[in-house]
Amino acid sequence: MSMNPGTQRGAIVVGASSGMGAAVVRRLVADGIRVAALDLASATWPDDLGATFTGAIDVTDAAGVADAITGAATALGGVDIVVNCAGILGPVAATVDTEQETFSRIVNLNLGGAFAVTKAALAHLLPQGSGRIIHIASIAGKEGNPQMAAYSASKAGVIGMVKSVGREYAASGVTVNAIAPASIDTPLIQAMSPERRDVQKSLIPMGRFGTAEEIAGLVAYIASPESSFTTGFVFDASGGRATY
Template sequence: MTAATTADARAQLGLVGHRVVVIGGSSGMGAAAVPVLQAAGARVAAFDLPTARWPKAVTDVAELTGAVDVTDEPTVAAALDTAASELGGIDAVVNCAGILGAVVPGIEETVADVQRLLSINLLGAFTVSRQALPAMIEQGYGRIVHVASIAGKEGNPQMTGYSASKAGMIAMVKSLGKEYAASGVTVNAIAPASIETPLIQGMTPERREVQKALIPARRFGTAEEVAHLIRFIVSPEASFTTGFVFDASGGRATY
Protein backbone atom coordinates (compact mmCIF):
# COMPACT_ATOMS: atom_id res chain seq x y z
CA MET A 1 0.00 0.00 0.00
CA THR A 2 1.41 3.37 -0.94
CA ALA A 3 0.97 6.74 0.69
CA ALA A 4 -1.09 7.78 -2.31
CA THR A 5 -3.76 5.20 -1.60
CA THR A 6 -7.01 7.06 -0.92
CA ALA A 7 -9.11 6.72 2.19
CA ASP A 8 -11.95 5.26 0.09
CA ALA A 9 -9.67 2.58 -1.31
CA ARG A 10 -8.43 1.71 2.17
CA ALA A 11 -11.99 1.33 3.41
CA GLN A 12 -12.76 -1.06 0.55
CA LEU A 13 -9.68 -3.13 1.30
CA GLY A 14 -10.28 -3.60 5.03
CA LEU A 15 -6.90 -4.69 6.38
CA VAL A 16 -5.72 -6.27 3.14
CA GLY A 17 -2.26 -4.90 2.48
CA HIS A 18 -2.11 -2.94 5.72
CA ARG A 19 1.31 -3.02 7.33
CA VAL A 20 1.11 -3.49 11.09
CA VAL A 21 3.80 -3.62 13.76
CA VAL A 22 3.03 -5.40 17.04
CA ILE A 23 5.37 -4.59 19.93
CA GLY A 24 5.23 -7.11 22.75
CA GLY A 25 4.16 -9.72 20.24
CA SER A 26 5.64 -12.88 21.73
CA SER A 27 3.02 -13.53 24.42
CA GLY A 28 -0.35 -12.55 25.83
CA MET A 29 -2.47 -10.06 23.92
CA GLY A 30 0.31 -9.22 21.49
CA ALA A 31 0.76 -12.85 20.47
CA ALA A 32 -3.00 -13.19 20.04
CA ALA A 33 -3.17 -10.04 17.91
CA VAL A 34 -0.60 -11.17 15.33
CA PRO A 35 -2.60 -14.06 13.79
CA VAL A 36 -5.90 -12.15 14.09
CA LEU A 37 -4.47 -9.21 12.15
CA GLN A 38 -2.85 -11.48 9.59
CA ALA A 39 -6.10 -13.37 9.07
CA ALA A 40 -7.80 -10.02 8.36
CA GLY A 41 -5.33 -9.41 5.55
CA ALA A 42 -2.61 -7.40 7.28
CA ARG A 43 1.10 -7.90 6.83
CA VAL A 44 2.53 -8.10 10.32
CA ALA A 45 5.94 -7.54 11.89
CA ALA A 46 6.29 -8.50 15.55
CA PHE A 47 8.91 -7.42 18.08
CA ASP A 48 9.69 -8.20 21.70
CA LEU A 49 12.61 -8.36 24.09
CA PRO A 50 15.76 -10.16 22.86
CA THR A 51 15.04 -12.89 25.42
CA ALA A 52 11.54 -13.54 24.06
CA ARG A 53 10.52 -17.05 23.11
CA TRP A 54 8.34 -16.85 20.03
CA PRO A 55 5.32 -19.16 19.72
CA LYS A 56 4.78 -20.96 16.43
CA ALA A 57 1.37 -19.29 16.06
CA VAL A 58 3.23 -15.98 15.67
CA THR A 59 6.26 -17.06 13.64
CA ASP A 60 4.04 -18.94 11.17
CA VAL A 61 2.22 -15.76 10.12
CA ALA A 62 4.45 -12.77 10.95
CA GLU A 63 6.60 -11.63 8.06
CA LEU A 64 9.24 -10.51 10.51
CA THR A 65 10.10 -11.02 14.17
CA GLY A 66 12.78 -9.08 15.95
CA ALA A 67 14.10 -7.59 19.16
CA VAL A 68 13.08 -4.35 20.83
CA ASP A 69 13.25 -2.84 24.31
CA VAL A 70 10.79 0.02 24.78
CA THR A 71 13.00 1.50 27.51
CA ASP A 72 15.79 1.90 24.92
CA GLU A 73 14.67 4.40 22.27
CA PRO A 74 17.33 3.46 19.66
CA THR A 75 16.02 -0.12 19.59
CA VAL A 76 12.47 1.16 19.07
CA ALA A 77 13.63 3.36 16.19
CA ALA A 78 15.60 0.48 14.69
CA ALA A 79 12.66 -1.93 14.96
CA LEU A 80 10.30 0.48 13.21
CA ASP A 81 12.88 1.23 10.52
CA THR A 82 13.38 -2.49 9.93
CA ALA A 83 9.63 -3.09 9.74
CA ALA A 84 9.12 -0.17 7.35
CA SER A 85 11.89 -1.48 5.11
CA GLU A 86 10.58 -5.05 5.14
CA LEU A 87 6.90 -4.17 4.73
CA GLY A 88 7.28 -1.08 2.56
CA GLY A 89 5.95 1.25 5.24
CA ILE A 90 3.87 1.13 8.41
CA ASP A 91 0.13 1.78 8.69
CA ALA A 92 -0.40 0.78 12.32
CA VAL A 93 1.56 0.17 15.49
CA VAL A 94 0.10 -1.88 18.33
CA ASN A 95 1.98 -1.55 21.61
CA CYS A 96 1.38 -4.41 24.03
CA ALA A 97 4.66 -4.10 25.93
CA GLY A 98 4.17 -3.85 29.67
CA ILE A 99 4.75 -5.36 33.10
CA LEU A 100 2.53 -5.82 36.13
CA GLY A 101 5.07 -5.36 38.90
CA ALA A 102 4.66 -6.49 42.47
CA VAL A 103 1.17 -6.80 43.91
CA VAL A 104 1.82 -5.34 47.36
CA PRO A 105 0.49 -2.57 49.63
CA GLY A 106 1.53 0.86 48.47
CA ILE A 107 3.88 1.52 51.37
CA GLU A 108 5.79 -1.67 50.49
CA GLU A 109 6.28 -0.63 46.89
CA THR A 110 9.63 1.08 46.47
CA VAL A 111 10.44 4.14 44.40
CA ALA A 112 12.63 1.90 42.25
CA ASP A 113 9.66 -0.44 41.68
CA VAL A 114 7.49 2.44 40.51
CA GLN A 115 10.24 3.91 38.37
CA ARG A 116 10.56 0.60 36.53
CA LEU A 117 6.81 0.46 35.93
CA LEU A 118 6.76 4.01 34.63
CA SER A 119 9.81 3.40 32.46
CA ILE A 120 8.30 0.40 30.70
CA ASN A 121 4.56 1.05 30.72
CA LEU A 122 4.38 4.83 30.35
CA LEU A 123 7.67 6.08 28.94
CA GLY A 124 7.88 3.00 26.71
CA ALA A 125 4.47 3.86 25.25
CA PHE A 126 5.57 7.46 24.73
CA THR A 127 8.73 6.29 22.99
CA VAL A 128 6.77 4.04 20.64
CA SER A 129 4.38 6.90 19.84
CA ARG A 130 7.18 9.40 19.32
CA GLN A 131 8.99 7.10 16.91
CA ALA A 132 5.89 5.98 14.98
CA LEU A 133 4.14 9.32 14.51
CA PRO A 134 6.39 11.24 12.07
CA ALA A 135 6.13 8.79 9.18
CA MET A 136 2.40 8.31 9.74
CA ILE A 137 1.80 12.06 9.76
CA GLU A 138 3.82 12.41 6.57
CA GLN A 139 1.78 9.76 4.76
CA GLY A 140 -1.48 11.17 6.12
CA TYR A 141 -2.66 7.91 7.63
CA GLY A 142 -1.89 5.81 10.68
CA ARG A 143 -3.19 3.94 13.68
CA ILE A 144 -1.47 3.72 17.06
CA VAL A 145 -2.98 1.51 19.76
CA HIS A 146 -1.63 1.11 23.28
CA VAL A 147 -2.80 -1.57 25.69
CA ALA A 148 -3.53 0.23 28.97
CA SER A 149 -5.62 -1.27 31.77
CA ILE A 150 -8.82 -0.77 33.71
CA ALA A 151 -6.42 -0.09 36.61
CA GLY A 152 -5.48 3.14 34.87
CA LYS A 153 -9.09 4.32 35.10
CA GLU A 154 -10.09 3.01 38.51
CA GLY A 155 -6.88 2.32 40.41
CA ASN A 156 -6.30 -1.19 41.72
CA PRO A 157 -5.49 -1.71 45.41
CA GLN A 158 -1.96 -3.06 45.96
CA MET A 159 -1.04 -2.05 42.41
CA THR A 160 -0.24 1.62 42.91
CA GLY A 161 2.69 1.92 40.52
CA TYR A 162 1.02 -0.17 37.85
CA SER A 163 -2.22 1.83 38.10
CA ALA A 164 -0.32 5.11 37.91
CA SER A 165 1.67 3.97 34.86
CA LYS A 166 -1.48 2.98 32.98
CA ALA A 167 -3.31 6.17 34.01
CA GLY A 168 -0.41 8.10 32.55
CA MET A 169 -0.65 6.11 29.34
CA ILE A 170 -4.35 6.94 29.07
CA ALA A 171 -3.67 10.66 29.54
CA MET A 172 -0.89 10.48 26.96
CA VAL A 173 -3.23 8.86 24.43
CA LYS A 174 -5.88 11.52 25.02
CA SER A 175 -3.33 14.27 24.53
CA LEU A 176 -1.73 12.84 21.38
CA GLY A 177 -5.11 11.90 19.94
CA LYS A 178 -6.29 15.49 20.17
CA GLU A 179 -3.02 16.91 18.90
CA TYR A 180 -2.93 14.85 15.72
CA ALA A 181 -6.65 14.36 15.11
CA ALA A 182 -6.58 16.30 11.83
CA SER A 183 -3.56 14.44 10.46
CA GLY A 184 -5.24 11.18 9.47
CA VAL A 185 -3.51 9.42 12.37
CA THR A 186 -5.50 8.08 15.32
CA VAL A 187 -4.05 7.34 18.75
CA ASN A 188 -6.17 5.17 21.01
CA ALA A 189 -5.91 2.82 23.97
CA ILE A 190 -7.58 -0.32 25.22
CA ALA A 191 -8.34 -0.74 28.92
CA PRO A 192 -8.77 -4.43 29.63
CA ALA A 193 -9.85 -5.80 32.95
CA SER A 194 -8.10 -9.03 33.93
CA ILE A 195 -7.24 -11.06 30.84
CA GLU A 196 -5.93 -14.62 30.78
CA THR A 197 -2.28 -13.77 30.07
CA PRO A 198 1.03 -14.63 31.75
CA LEU A 199 0.62 -11.49 33.89
CA ILE A 200 -2.60 -12.80 35.44
CA GLN A 201 -1.37 -16.38 35.59
CA GLY A 202 1.54 -15.15 37.69
CA MET A 203 -0.78 -13.93 40.46
CA THR A 204 -1.55 -16.02 43.52
CA PRO A 205 -4.83 -17.99 43.35
CA GLU A 206 -6.24 -15.69 46.04
CA ARG A 207 -5.40 -12.56 44.06
CA ARG A 208 -6.86 -14.07 40.89
CA GLU A 209 -10.16 -14.64 42.69
CA VAL A 210 -10.16 -11.07 43.98
CA GLN A 211 -9.66 -9.76 40.46
CA LYS A 212 -12.34 -12.03 38.99
CA ALA A 213 -14.88 -10.96 41.61
CA LEU A 214 -14.59 -7.36 40.36
CA ILE A 215 -15.84 -8.34 36.90
CA PRO A 216 -19.64 -8.50 36.45
CA ALA A 217 -19.20 -11.13 33.72
CA ARG A 218 -17.63 -13.32 36.43
CA ARG A 219 -14.78 -14.44 34.21
CA PHE A 220 -11.49 -13.21 32.87
CA GLY A 221 -11.35 -11.97 29.31
CA THR A 222 -9.36 -13.77 26.66
CA ALA A 223 -6.41 -12.44 24.70
CA GLU A 224 -8.29 -13.27 21.50
CA GLU A 225 -11.19 -11.00 22.51
CA VAL A 226 -8.76 -8.13 22.92
CA ALA A 227 -7.07 -9.03 19.63
CA HIS A 228 -10.33 -8.63 17.72
CA LEU A 229 -10.89 -5.24 19.34
CA ILE A 230 -7.40 -4.25 18.19
CA ARG A 231 -8.29 -5.42 14.69
CA PHE A 232 -11.18 -2.94 14.59
CA ILE A 233 -9.23 -0.03 16.06
CA VAL A 234 -6.47 -0.33 13.44
CA SER A 235 -8.96 -0.55 10.59
CA PRO A 236 -9.91 2.32 8.26
CA GLU A 237 -13.47 2.11 9.61
CA ALA A 238 -12.25 3.43 12.98
CA SER A 239 -11.29 6.74 11.41
CA PHE A 240 -13.41 9.07 13.59
CA THR A 241 -12.29 7.79 16.99
CA THR A 242 -9.05 9.08 18.47
CA GLY A 243 -7.79 9.92 21.94
CA PHE A 244 -10.24 7.30 23.18
CA VAL A 245 -10.06 4.38 25.61
CA PHE A 246 -11.88 1.25 24.49
CA ASP A 247 -12.93 -0.91 27.44
CA ALA A 248 -12.63 -4.67 27.46
CA SER A 249 -13.77 -5.15 31.00
CA GLY A 250 -16.64 -7.61 31.20
CA GLY A 251 -18.83 -4.81 32.54
CA ARG A 252 -16.38 -3.62 35.19
CA ALA A 253 -15.82 -0.16 33.71
CA THR A 254 -18.02 2.54 35.20
CA TYR A 255 -17.03 5.33 32.77
Protein backbone atom coordinates (compact mmCIF):
# COMPACT_ATOMS: atom_id res chain seq x y z
CA MET A 1 0.00 0.00 0.00
CA SER A 2 1.42 3.34 -1.01
CA MET A 3 1.58 5.05 2.35
CA ASN A 4 4.46 7.00 3.76
CA PRO A 5 6.67 4.92 6.06
CA GLY A 6 5.58 5.26 9.66
CA THR A 7 2.11 6.54 8.81
CA GLN A 8 -0.57 4.85 10.89
CA ARG A 9 -3.20 3.23 8.74
CA GLY A 10 -6.90 3.89 9.21
CA ALA A 11 -9.70 1.34 8.93
CA ILE A 12 -13.48 1.59 8.89
CA VAL A 13 -15.41 -1.46 10.06
CA VAL A 14 -19.13 -1.60 9.25
CA GLY A 15 -21.30 -3.81 11.45
CA ALA A 16 -18.76 -3.48 14.25
CA SER A 17 -20.65 -3.64 17.53
CA SER A 18 -20.65 -7.42 18.03
CA GLY A 19 -19.66 -10.77 16.57
CA MET A 20 -17.15 -10.83 13.75
CA GLY A 21 -17.22 -7.06 13.34
CA ALA A 22 -16.20 -6.41 16.94
CA ALA A 23 -13.48 -9.06 16.68
CA VAL A 24 -12.16 -7.39 13.53
CA VAL A 25 -12.04 -4.01 15.28
CA ARG A 26 -10.12 -5.45 18.24
CA ARG A 27 -7.63 -7.24 15.96
CA LEU A 28 -6.94 -4.20 13.79
CA VAL A 29 -6.53 -2.01 16.87
CA ALA A 30 -4.09 -4.58 18.30
CA ASP A 31 -2.16 -4.36 15.02
CA GLY A 32 -1.71 -0.62 15.52
CA ILE A 33 -4.39 0.55 13.11
CA ARG A 34 -6.73 3.43 13.91
CA VAL A 35 -10.27 2.11 13.59
CA ALA A 36 -13.64 3.79 13.09
CA ALA A 37 -16.43 1.41 14.11
CA LEU A 38 -19.86 1.87 12.53
CA ASP A 39 -23.17 0.16 13.24
CA LEU A 40 -26.86 0.93 13.61
CA ALA A 41 -27.76 3.91 15.77
CA SER A 42 -29.41 1.46 18.17
CA ALA A 43 -26.21 -0.58 18.62
CA THR A 44 -24.70 -1.14 22.05
CA TRP A 45 -20.93 -0.71 22.02
CA PRO A 46 -18.60 -2.93 24.08
CA ASP A 47 -16.43 -1.05 26.57
CA ASP A 48 -13.27 -2.83 25.44
CA LEU A 49 -13.61 -2.24 21.69
CA GLY A 50 -10.71 0.22 21.46
CA ALA A 51 -11.98 2.07 18.41
CA THR A 52 -10.83 5.63 17.77
CA PHE A 53 -14.32 6.59 16.63
CA THR A 54 -17.78 5.03 16.77
CA GLY A 55 -20.69 6.15 14.63
CA ALA A 56 -24.04 5.20 13.15
CA ILE A 57 -24.71 3.69 9.74
CA ASP A 58 -27.67 2.07 8.00
CA VAL A 59 -26.40 0.14 5.00
CA THR A 60 -29.84 0.19 3.36
CA ASP A 61 -29.54 3.98 2.97
CA ALA A 62 -26.97 4.55 0.23
CA ALA A 63 -26.72 8.30 0.74
CA GLY A 64 -26.39 7.77 4.47
CA VAL A 65 -23.65 5.19 3.88
CA ALA A 66 -21.63 7.68 1.83
CA ASP A 67 -22.00 10.29 4.56
CA ALA A 68 -21.08 7.83 7.31
CA ILE A 69 -17.97 6.61 5.49
CA THR A 70 -16.88 10.19 4.82
CA GLY A 71 -17.46 11.15 8.44
CA ALA A 72 -15.49 8.17 9.70
CA ALA A 73 -12.63 8.82 7.27
CA THR A 74 -12.49 12.43 8.41
CA ALA A 75 -12.44 11.38 12.06
CA LEU A 76 -9.52 9.03 11.34
CA GLY A 77 -7.61 11.56 9.28
CA GLY A 78 -7.81 9.23 6.27
CA VAL A 79 -8.81 5.66 5.48
CA ASP A 80 -6.90 2.75 3.96
CA ILE A 81 -9.11 -0.23 4.83
CA VAL A 82 -12.88 -0.71 4.73
CA VAL A 83 -14.33 -3.93 6.16
CA ASN A 84 -18.03 -4.69 5.75
CA CYS A 85 -19.45 -7.12 8.30
CA ALA A 86 -23.06 -5.91 8.19
CA GLY A 87 -25.68 -8.51 7.46
CA ILE A 88 -28.71 -10.44 8.65
CA LEU A 89 -29.59 -14.12 8.48
CA GLY A 90 -33.33 -13.75 8.22
CA PRO A 91 -35.82 -16.51 9.03
CA VAL A 92 -34.86 -20.12 8.50
CA ALA A 93 -37.91 -21.30 6.60
CA ALA A 94 -39.02 -23.26 3.57
CA THR A 95 -38.87 -21.28 0.34
CA VAL A 96 -42.60 -21.73 -0.26
CA ASP A 97 -43.25 -20.10 3.11
CA THR A 98 -40.90 -17.15 2.55
CA GLU A 99 -42.60 -13.89 1.65
CA GLN A 100 -41.29 -11.88 -1.28
CA GLU A 101 -40.92 -8.89 1.06
CA THR A 102 -38.68 -10.96 3.34
CA PHE A 103 -36.52 -12.02 0.41
CA SER A 104 -36.21 -8.42 -0.80
CA ARG A 105 -35.35 -7.12 2.68
CA ILE A 106 -32.53 -9.62 3.19
CA VAL A 107 -31.06 -9.12 -0.29
CA ASN A 108 -31.34 -5.35 0.00
CA LEU A 109 -29.46 -5.30 3.30
CA ASN A 110 -26.83 -7.95 2.64
CA LEU A 111 -26.13 -7.30 -1.04
CA GLY A 112 -27.43 -3.77 -1.56
CA GLY A 113 -25.64 -2.69 1.60
CA ALA A 114 -22.40 -4.29 0.44
CA PHE A 115 -22.65 -2.40 -2.85
CA ALA A 116 -23.30 0.90 -1.05
CA VAL A 117 -20.29 0.37 1.22
CA THR A 118 -18.11 -0.60 -1.75
CA LYS A 119 -19.07 2.47 -3.75
CA ALA A 120 -18.52 4.79 -0.79
CA ALA A 121 -15.16 3.18 -0.01
CA LEU A 122 -13.97 3.45 -3.61
CA ALA A 123 -14.69 7.18 -3.58
CA HIS A 124 -12.03 7.57 -0.88
CA LEU A 125 -9.54 4.88 -1.87
CA LEU A 126 -9.28 5.30 -5.64
CA PRO A 127 -7.98 8.91 -5.56
CA GLN A 128 -5.11 7.86 -3.28
CA GLY A 129 -4.28 4.84 -5.44
CA SER A 130 -4.26 2.33 -2.60
CA GLY A 131 -6.54 0.56 -0.18
CA ARG A 132 -8.37 -2.57 0.86
CA ILE A 133 -12.07 -3.39 0.71
CA ILE A 134 -13.08 -6.61 2.48
CA HIS A 135 -16.56 -8.10 2.67
CA ILE A 136 -17.82 -10.89 4.89
CA ALA A 137 -19.76 -13.19 2.56
CA SER A 138 -20.68 -16.77 3.51
CA ILE A 139 -20.15 -20.35 2.45
CA ALA A 140 -23.92 -20.29 1.89
CA GLY A 141 -23.22 -18.00 -1.06
CA LYS A 142 -21.20 -20.77 -2.68
CA GLU A 143 -23.16 -23.86 -1.75
CA GLY A 144 -26.65 -22.65 -0.82
CA ASN A 145 -28.18 -23.50 2.54
CA PRO A 146 -31.59 -25.23 2.49
CA GLN A 147 -34.36 -23.07 4.01
CA MET A 148 -32.12 -20.02 3.64
CA ALA A 149 -32.73 -19.08 0.01
CA ALA A 150 -32.69 -15.32 0.55
CA TYR A 151 -29.57 -15.34 2.69
CA SER A 152 -27.75 -17.70 0.32
CA ALA A 153 -28.73 -15.62 -2.71
CA SER A 154 -27.62 -12.39 -1.04
CA LYS A 155 -24.21 -13.78 -0.15
CA ALA A 156 -23.77 -15.29 -3.63
CA GLY A 157 -24.41 -11.78 -4.90
CA VAL A 158 -21.70 -10.38 -2.62
CA ILE A 159 -19.25 -12.93 -4.00
CA GLY A 160 -20.13 -12.04 -7.61
CA MET A 161 -19.86 -8.33 -6.86
CA VAL A 162 -16.45 -8.74 -5.24
CA LYS A 163 -15.15 -10.69 -8.25
CA SER A 164 -16.50 -8.05 -10.63
CA VAL A 165 -15.30 -4.98 -8.75
CA GLY A 166 -11.96 -6.59 -7.93
CA ARG A 167 -11.25 -7.17 -11.61
CA GLU A 168 -12.56 -3.75 -12.60
CA TYR A 169 -10.13 -1.94 -10.31
CA ALA A 170 -7.28 -4.46 -10.32
CA ALA A 171 -4.78 -1.91 -11.64
CA SER A 172 -5.86 0.87 -9.29
CA GLY A 173 -3.95 -0.13 -6.18
CA VAL A 174 -7.25 -0.88 -4.42
CA THR A 175 -8.00 -4.55 -3.77
CA VAL A 176 -11.50 -5.93 -3.24
CA ASN A 177 -11.86 -9.33 -1.60
CA ALA A 178 -14.29 -11.38 0.46
CA ILE A 179 -14.25 -14.01 3.16
CA ALA A 180 -16.73 -16.91 3.00
CA PRO A 181 -17.06 -18.34 6.49
CA ALA A 182 -18.97 -21.42 7.43
CA SER A 183 -20.89 -21.07 10.70
CA ILE A 184 -19.02 -18.86 13.15
CA ASP A 185 -19.83 -18.82 16.86
CA THR A 186 -21.42 -15.37 16.99
CA PRO A 187 -24.79 -14.02 18.21
CA LEU A 188 -26.20 -14.89 14.77
CA ILE A 189 -25.52 -18.60 15.35
CA GLN A 190 -26.34 -18.46 19.05
CA ALA A 191 -29.82 -17.19 18.18
CA MET A 192 -30.59 -20.38 16.24
CA SER A 193 -32.49 -23.24 17.80
CA PRO A 194 -30.29 -26.02 19.26
CA GLU A 195 -31.51 -28.31 16.49
CA ARG A 196 -30.50 -25.87 13.77
CA ARG A 197 -27.13 -25.28 15.41
CA ASP A 198 -26.50 -29.04 15.39
CA VAL A 199 -27.39 -29.20 11.69
CA GLN A 200 -25.02 -26.35 10.85
CA LYS A 201 -22.18 -27.88 12.86
CA SER A 202 -22.68 -31.29 11.23
CA LEU A 203 -21.86 -29.73 7.85
CA ILE A 204 -18.36 -28.74 8.97
CA PRO A 205 -15.74 -31.53 8.65
CA MET A 206 -13.74 -30.09 11.57
CA GLY A 207 -16.79 -30.69 13.75
CA ARG A 208 -16.87 -27.24 15.32
CA PHE A 209 -17.91 -23.68 14.61
CA GLY A 210 -15.26 -21.17 13.67
CA THR A 211 -14.42 -18.29 15.97
CA ALA A 212 -14.79 -14.58 15.33
CA GLU A 213 -11.10 -14.20 16.16
CA GLU A 214 -10.15 -16.59 13.35
CA ILE A 215 -12.09 -14.46 10.88
CA ALA A 216 -10.47 -11.33 12.29
CA GLY A 217 -7.04 -12.85 11.74
CA LEU A 218 -7.86 -13.51 8.09
CA VAL A 219 -9.14 -9.94 7.71
CA ALA A 220 -5.87 -8.68 9.19
CA TYR A 221 -3.89 -10.59 6.56
CA ILE A 222 -6.03 -9.42 3.63
CA ALA A 223 -5.71 -5.85 4.93
CA SER A 224 -1.94 -6.09 5.22
CA PRO A 225 0.67 -4.99 2.67
CA GLU A 226 1.60 -8.69 2.26
CA SER A 227 -1.71 -9.29 0.47
CA SER A 228 -1.10 -6.80 -2.32
CA PHE A 229 -1.33 -9.29 -5.22
CA THR A 230 -4.78 -10.71 -4.43
CA THR A 231 -8.03 -9.10 -5.55
CA GLY A 232 -11.47 -10.29 -6.62
CA PHE A 233 -10.89 -13.38 -4.49
CA VAL A 234 -12.96 -15.23 -1.91
CA PHE A 235 -11.03 -16.62 1.05
CA ASP A 236 -12.73 -19.69 2.55
CA ALA A 237 -12.91 -20.10 6.31
CA SER A 238 -15.07 -23.18 6.43
CA GLY A 239 -13.41 -25.89 8.51
CA GLY A 240 -13.14 -28.02 5.38
CA ARG A 241 -16.73 -27.53 4.25
CA ALA A 242 -15.99 -25.67 1.01
CA THR A 243 -16.07 -27.88 -2.07
CA TYR A 244 -14.89 -25.23 -4.53
